[in-house]
Amino acid sequence: MASSEEDGSAEDKENNKKKTKRPFVTAWLTIYNIVMTAGWMVLAVAMIRFYIQKGTHKGLYKSISRTLKFFQTFALLEIFHCAFGMVRTSVIVTGVQVCSRIFMVWFVTHSIKQIQNEESVLLFLVAWTVTEITRYSFYTFSLLNHLPYFIKWARYNLFIVLYPVGVAGELLTIYAALPYVRKSGMLSVRLPNKYNVSFDYYICLIIVMLSYIPLFPQLFFHMLRQRRKVLHGEVMVEKED
Numbered sequence: 389m390a391s392s393e394e395d396g397s398a399e400d401k402e403n404n405k406k407k408t409k410r411p412f413v414t415a416w417l418t419i420y421n422i423v424m425t426a427g428w429m430v431l432a433v434a435m436i437r438f439y440i441q442k443g444t445h446k447g448l449y450k451s452i453s454r455t456l457k458f459f460q461t462f463a464l465l466e467i468f469h470c471a472f473g474m475v476r477t478s479v480i481v482t483g484v485q486v487c488s489r490i491f492m493v494w495f496v497t498h499s500i501k502q503i504q505n506e507e508s509v510l511l512f513l514v515a516w517t518v519t520e521i522t523r524y525s526f527y528t529f530s531l532l533n534h535l536p537y538f539i540k541w542a543r544y545n546l547f548i549v550l551y552p553v554g555v556a557g558e559l560l561t562i563y564a565a566l567p568y569v570r571k572s573g574m575l576s577v578r579l580p581n582k583y584n585v586s587f588d589y590y591i592c593l594i595i596v597m598l599s600y601i602p603l604f605p606q607l608f609f610h611m612l613r614q615r616r617k618v619l620h621g622e623v624m625v626e627k628e629d
């Protein structure tokens with residue numbers, strides 16, 4: 389029979405790992421998460437104010453694009469947090485999540501002005517904003533050891549709806565961009581040229597859309613596993629990257 393010491397060992401190890409975060413790392417992550425929560429709250433307020441004042445989503449993207457680009461680009465730091473072991477999250481999972489957002493922000497909505505007023509842009513903006521306010525406040529309160537249950541609940545439940553909504557918004561936006569990209573030949577490199585290379589951005593966008601089929605379920609199931617672990621206390625055997 390397992391002794392009481394052995395019974396508690398998995399939980400103890402888990403708690404010890406959490407407690408042994410270095411003070412500098414905790415301080416940095418706390419500041420980072422507070423700044424990011426504030427940034428996404430500013431975006432939420434700006435979106436609500438715009439909608440109340442104008443009564444339409446047309447022009448909304450343009451009005452918030454600077455703030456959005458700043459805070460979403462700043463999130464690249466999360467890949468470094470994982471790579472340097474500051475947080476116990478997979479670099480691959482975080483890399484896919486952050487890079488797909490950066491791609492949407494810079495190479496789709498920023499670059500293709502004609503699609504900025506599409507309803508689908510509003511769809512992913514709302515999904516991202518609600519997600520990030522919840523996620524960064526969850527990390528902040530966790531680091532401060534004062535996590536309200538409703539934030540924990542929201543972090544591990546809202547994604548069930550927000551992930552599909554966000555992905556639908558992203559895919560519909562890329563789809564809406566395809567005709568403009570094909571017509572303009574933007575960001576494409578045609579032969580002949582002195583480097584003898586060609587690149588077709590239209591094909592690239594189609595490949596990105598197709599890559600959601602294998603990649604999105606991985607992110608979604610990762611979150612479902614996290615949900616079972618955190619809300620229902622299930623212990624998972626984690627694979628190395």
Ligand SMILES: CCCCCCCCCCCCC[C@@H](O)CC(=O)SCCNC(=O)CCNC(=O)[C@H](O)C(C)(C)COP(=O)(O)OP(=O)(O)OC[C@H]1O[C@@H](n2cnc3c(N)ncnc32)[C@H](O)[C@@H]1OP(=O)(O)O
Nearest residue numbers: 475476477482485488491515519527547550551554603614
């Ligand atoms: C170049 C072109 C690329 C094109 C690729 C195209 C394919 C793309 C397919 C994918 C599509 C995704 C689209 C996406 O943009 C759509 C949306 O986002 S829609 C809105 C809904 N979204 C979500 O709900 C996002 C959910 N995702 C996440 O939360 C994270 O990004 C994710 C990395 C997926 C999961 O997070 P994590 O594994 O970190 O889970 P936990 O939150 O439970 O945390 C685990 C432990 O790490 C600690 N941690 C992590 N970060 C921090 C931090 N900043 N500060 C403090 N602590 C942190 C956390 O506390 C946990 O620690 P412990 O285990 O000790 O408790």
